[in-house]
Amino acid sequence: MIKMKAKKWILSKNFCGQPTEENLSLVEFEIPEQLKENEVLLQAVYLSVDPYMKVWKKKEGQTMIGEQLSEVIESRNPIFPKGTMVLSHAGWITNYKSKGDDLNFIRFDLGKTPISYTLGVLGMTGATAYFGLKKCSPKQGEVFLVSCAAGAVGSIVGQLAKLKGLKVIGLVGSDEKVKFCKEIGFDQVFNYNSCNINEEIKLVVPDGVDVYFDNAGGTFYSSIIENNMKNNGRVLVCGSIQTYCCEDPSKYEKDNLSVIDFRSSDYSNDWPKAYNEMNKLIQGGKLTVKEKYDSDIKI
Numbered sequence: 217m218i219k220m221k222a223k224k225w226i227l228s229k230n231f232c233g234q235p236t237e238e239n240l241s242l243v244e245f246e247i248p249e250q251l252k253e254n255e256v257l258l259q260a261v262y263l264s265v266d267p268y269m270k271v272w273k274k275k276e277g278q279t280m281i282g283e284q285l286s287e288v289i290e291s292r293n294p295i296f297p298k299g300t301m302v303l304s305h306a307g308w309i310t311n312y313k314s315k316g317d318d319l320n321f322i323r324f325d326l327g328k329t330p331i332s333y334t335l336g337v338l339g340m341t342g343a344t345a346y347f348g349l350k351k352c353s354p355k356q357g358e359v360f361l362v363s364c365a366a367g368a369v370g371s372i373v374g375q376l377a378k379l380k381g382l383k384v385i386g387l388v389g390s391d392e393k394v395k396f397c398k399e400i401g402f403d404q405v406f407n408y409n410s411c412n413i414n415e416e417i418k419l420v421v422p423d424g425v426d427v428y429f430d431n432a433g434g435t436f437y438s439s440i441i442e443n444n445m446k447n448n449g450r451v452l453v454c455g456s457i458q459t460y461c462c463e464d465p466s467k468y469e470k471d472n473l474s475v476i477d478f479r480s481s482d483y484s485n486d487w488p489k490a491y492n493e494m495n496k497l498i499q500g501g502k503l504t505v506k507e508k509y510d511s512d513i514k515i
């Protein structure tokens with residue numbers, strides 16, 4: 217029987233603090249190429265790496281979780297002929313077999329937009345920006361603050377808020393990211409490693425922030441709500457990357473604010489509609505997307 221060589225990343229040790237080499241190991245394995253009826257053989261094209269992966273419950277020894285864009289390279293399933301591009305949660309694995317029930321088509325018109333965007337702005341993180349912003353009930357002229365502003369969610373939500381006529385302030389960790397956020401239209405951007413963000417925000421918006429879209433959590437969350445929010449302002453708890461470590465983060469609350477919990481998966485039926493809308497903005501030059509490719513990473 218002919219077998220193909222494949223590779224996968226195994227979670228060898230659960231994450232605690234910053235990831236290190238001992239958390240993951242790359243192993244080779246073989247897949248028999250012969251397919252049963254209705255089976256397809258897939259080849260990974262892009263794998264997604266996301267903050268939730270550090271803390272999502274998973275068992276040591278299993279394939280690292282994650283979404284991937286894959287191509288059907290052999291097929292005995294008429295619904296997924298050879299050459300079909302699909303999305304799945306197969307994890308960090310180069311090749312796998314499927315009967316199709318765990319595969320998703322790209323459910324919107326991509327046009328000339330790069331297909332890799334289906335794991336970014338036209339994928340889970342873009343949907344998070346789009347529906348997260350909606351959940352904040354943004355109004356023209358309001359002050360909108362976002363942490364992790366140069367990231368996959370932050371860079372898109374900042375631009376969408378700007379398109380809705382809000383004043384947008386971003387928080388980032390380097391001067392390079394300050395420059396990027398300004399290039400894509402943010403009004404003010406602060407590098408938390410080189411200034412006191414609470415003081416800087418007070419200087420540019422003395423009356424305070426209407427909406428804080430929190431991706432960072434931890435000390436960002438507590439210091440912003442303590443120092444910079446307007447009375448009755450809204451805080452969207454999107455993520456808490458600063459606390460994605462093994463210790464239990466402490467909770468910080470304030471009763472003059474609306475604190476909104478949010479999971480983009482609650483809106484998954486409407487994601488394709490949002491993608492069509494955002495793709496029009498991309499193709500019209502109104503939404504800028506920056507992807508990073510690291511050609512040194514080969515699996």
Ligand SMILES: NC(=O)C1=CN([C@@H]2O[C@H](COP(=O)(O)OP(=O)(O)OC[C@H]3O[C@@H](n4cnc5c(N)ncnc54)[C@H](OP(=O)(O)O)[C@@H]3O)[C@@H](O)[C@H]2O)C=CC1
Nearest residue numbers: 344364367368369388389431454455456457458478479480
């Ligand atoms: N609620 C939901 O449904 C969803 C929530 N999320 C959340 O949104 C947030 C942003 O996700 P996404 O845009 O994909 O992330 P990215 O990987 O694109 O960006 C992450 C950025 O977070 C910043 N950061 C701040 N503190 C830390 C820290 N302690 N460790 C590592 N990075 C840090 C870094 O930017 P810098 O250098 O500027 O600090 C980093 O580049 C995350 O908290 C994520 O969990 C994402 C998807 C769905």
Ligand SMILES: CCCCCC(=O)/C=C/[C@H]1[C@H](O)CC(=O)[C@@H]1CCCCCCC(=O)O
Nearest residue numbers: 268271272281282283305340455479480481
């Ligand atoms: C555990 C902390 C999560 C913090 C918020 C976050 O990043 C949430 C992300 C989810 C978003 O709401 C929609 C998704 O698809 C993200 C999670 C996906 C988890 C799937 C894990 C299973 C797998 O890939 O096998």
